Amino acid sequence: MNNTKKITNICCIGAGYVGGPTMAVIAQKCTHIKVTVVDLNKQRIADWNDADLDRLPIYEPGLADVVAEARGRNLFFSTDVDQAIAEAQMIFISVNTPTKTYGVGKGMAADLKYIELCARQIAKVSKDDKIIVEKSTLPVRTAEALRTILTSTGNGVKFDILSSPEFLAEGTAVQDLMNPDRFLIGGEQTESGEVAVQALVDIYLNWVPRENIITTRVWSSELSKLTANAFLAQRVSSINAISALCEKTGADVDEISRAIGADSRIGAKFLKSSVGFGGSCFQKDILNLVYLCQHFNLPEVADYWEQVIKMNDYQKHRFAKNIIDSLFNTVSGKKIAFLGWAFKKDTNDTRESAAIYVADELLQDRAEIHIYDPKVSKEQIFADLCRCEEERRDNLFDEVAKETYCDFLKKQVVVHLDPYTAMQAAHAIAILTEWDEFKTYDWKKVYGDVLKPAFIFDGRNILDKKQLSDIGFEVECIGKR
Numbered sequence: 001m002n003n004t005k006k007i008t009n010i011c012c013i014g015a016g017y018v019g020g021p022t023m024a025v026i027a028q029k030c031t032h033i034k035v036t037v038v039d040l041n042k043q044r045i046a047d048w049n050d051a052d053l054d055r056l057p058i059y060e061p062g063l064a065d066v067v068a069e070a071r072g073r074n075l076f077f078s079t080d081v082d083q084a085i086a087e088a089q090m091i092f093i094s095v096n097t098p099t100k101t102y103g104v105g106k107g108m109a110a111d112l113k114y115i116e117l118c119a120r121q122i123a124k125v126s127k128d129d130k131i132i133v134e135k136s137t138l139p140v141r142t143a144e145a146l147r148t149i150l151t152s153t154g155n156g157v158k159f160d161i162l163s164s165p166e167f168l169a170e171g172t173a174v175q176d177l178m179n180p181d182r183f184l185i186g187g188e189q190t191e192s193g194e195v196a197v198q199a200l201v202d203i204y205l206n207w208v209p210r211e212n213i214i215t216t217r218v219w220s221s222e223l224s225k226l227t228a229n230a231f232l233a234q235r236v237s238s239i240n241a242i243s244a245l246c247e248k249t250g251a252d253v254d255e256i257s258r259a260i261g262a263d264s265r266i267g268a269k270f271l272k273s274s275v276g277f278g279g280s281c282f283q284k285d286i287l288n289l290v291y292l293c294q295h296f297n298l299p300e301v302a303d304y305w306e307q308v309i310k311m312n313d314y315q316k317h318r319f320a321k322n323i324i325d326s327l328f329n330t331v332s333g334k335k336i337a338f339l340g341w342a343f344k345k346d347t348n349d350t351r352e353s354a355a356i357y358v359a360d361e362l363l364q365d366r367a368e369i370h371i372y373d374p375k376v377s378k379e380q381i382f383a384d385l386c387r388c389e390e391e392r393r394d395n396l397f398d399e400v401a402k403e404t405y406c407d408f409l410k411k412q413v414v415v416h417l418d419p420y421t422a423m424q425a426a427h428a429i430a431i432l433t434e435w436d437e438f439k440t441y442d443w444k445k446v447y448g449d450v451l452k453p454a455f456i457f458d459g460r461n462i463l464d465k466k467q468l469s470d471i472g473f474e475v476e477c478i479g480k481r
């Protein structure tokens with residue numbers, strides 16, 4: 001058997017936050033490979049093909065340049081899923097794997113329906129042998145289910161399944177892909193499994209040193225991804241737990257992060273206390289891990305990881321409650337300015353953003369919320385708030401309820417294109433995302449324009465507390481008195 005397989009044509013199913021940037025970087029680094037990214041979402045593909053690079057469907061620093069270089073040369077975005085599958089030697093599956101919202105495992109397990117649909121489509125269309133790469137984050141042993149579906153047609157086509165989870169973080173996706181701490185590949189320890197692993201190693205080798213490419217068994221690779229996210233989120237919840245104790249005792253959480261982070265066994269990263277972690281993955285992946293532990297009858301392990309989420313919910317709630325408490329126990333009819341809506345800076349992604357939950361809690365107390373975010377659209381903000389209510393009401397959220405809630409939101413929520421108008425005449429300002437531009441505002445001017453006492457709740461500890469206090473603001477930070 002020939003123990004090398006040279007790949008010249010790959011396809012990626014799913015043109016989202018992972019599929020788009022990952023494939024753009026592969027195409028940029030491997031000019032000898034034709035890369036086609038496909039999606040069922042026509043608008044998304046049209047946006048990826050937009051001549052105006054400011055209109056790409058996702059915002060990531062540096063991404064537009066990579067797309068500009070490779071698109072039309074060896075990088076293509078298309079809705080013709082079947083053709084791309086048929087032509088490719090290697091197919092990356094990068095579709096969404098959200099938490100299930102129905103039936104068995106509701107609210108915990110990963111919903112694998114999109115993965116299953118991909119597998120069925122690949123099985124139907126493929127006429128020659130293919131390597132399938134799990135890029136999406138999946139529960140351990142998903143490759144087994146994929147194999148069952150892929151081989152069910154009995155047409156003799158052979159599939160090798162690899163797991164190569166993605167570790168990029170939004171906002172730094174391009175940088176993370178160009179200089180990854182590691183790429184991970186899980187493969188089967190069979191002759192053809194090893195050939196498949198080598199084929200993917202060879203692609204990554206175009207720009208990543210061999211020592212940064214880790215190869216493991218398939219199950220280890222699948223579970224490493226959930227474990228990595230659980231560990232990262234656990235660090236944030238751990239420091240956030242300490243922030244609550246700091247506020248009671250007068251210790252300063254940023255000083256603690258510095259002090260403990262200097263210990264090389266702990267390390268300095270992911271110790272920034274905040275209003276709570278967000279993003280599409282931390283919560284969903286931990287819930288998935290908890291579900292797996294319950295499934296395998298490991299309740300103590302499940303409870304251990306679930307606590308990371310509970311602490312995060314507590315942190316978001318604590319922040320909202322502090323705003324209400326400080327504003328004399330009600331925010332009804334009061335104008336609260338939100339700076340930031342994205343779940344972190346340098347992205348337009350708002351999935352699971354702490355801002356949504358804090359706003360929702362304040363809206364329950366009938367606050368008027370005025371929002372400014374440099375990258376998030378008004379439509380997105382309203383959709384996020386509507387979804388939040390939908391989740392709370394579960395199946396009671398019919399069309400009438402939806403319309404009533406939309407009317408309520410239209411009255412209570414205003415999205416601004418200018419931060420100063422968002423803050424004008426506000427009873428309080430809340431920082432929800434750590435966008436750098438917030439540090440550069442003319443805070444003296446803002447002070448002149450807001451109601452007194454002038455409250456600022458800094459959910460990211462990014463503003464200069466002393467400078468703001470000297471201007472006259474009442475400043476509340478996370479984990480500081």
Ligand SMILES: NC(=O)C1=CN([C@@H]2O[C@H](COP(=O)(O)OP(=O)(O)OC[C@H]3O[C@@H](n4cnc5c(N)ncnc54)[C@H](O)[C@@H]3O)[C@@H](O)[C@H]2O)C=CC1
Nearest residue numbers: 014015016017018039040041094095096097114136137166
């Ligand atoms: N967002 C992130 O930063 C990271 C995400 N991940 C994981 O990567 C996976 C994808 O995440 P995102 O890119 O954020 O999701 P996304 O929702 O941005 O993109 C997924 C895309 O797949 C498309 N899709 C779904 N089913 C399809 C089908 N049958 N055929 C064609 N297209 C289909 C959807 O239309 C959507 O555009 C998830 O498993 C996630 O956990 C992993 C690392 C980082």
Ligand SMILES: O=C(O)[C@H]1O[C@H](OP(=O)(O)OP(=O)(O)OC[C@H]2O[C@@H](n3ccc(=O)[nH]c3=O)[C@H](O)[C@@H]2O)[C@H](O)[C@@H](O)[C@@H]1O
Nearest residue numbers: 166167168169170236270271272274277278279281343344
């Ligand atoms: O699987 C995924 O989707 C990705 O999830 C995270 O990436 P991401 O969610 O894009 O962004 P992070 O930088 O991890 O931030 C997540 C959340 O934690 C918060 N955070 C992060 C770090 C910190 O010290 N404090 C803190 O509050 C951020 O503000 C943000 O809300 C992981 O960092 C990636 O490795 C992983 O690939």
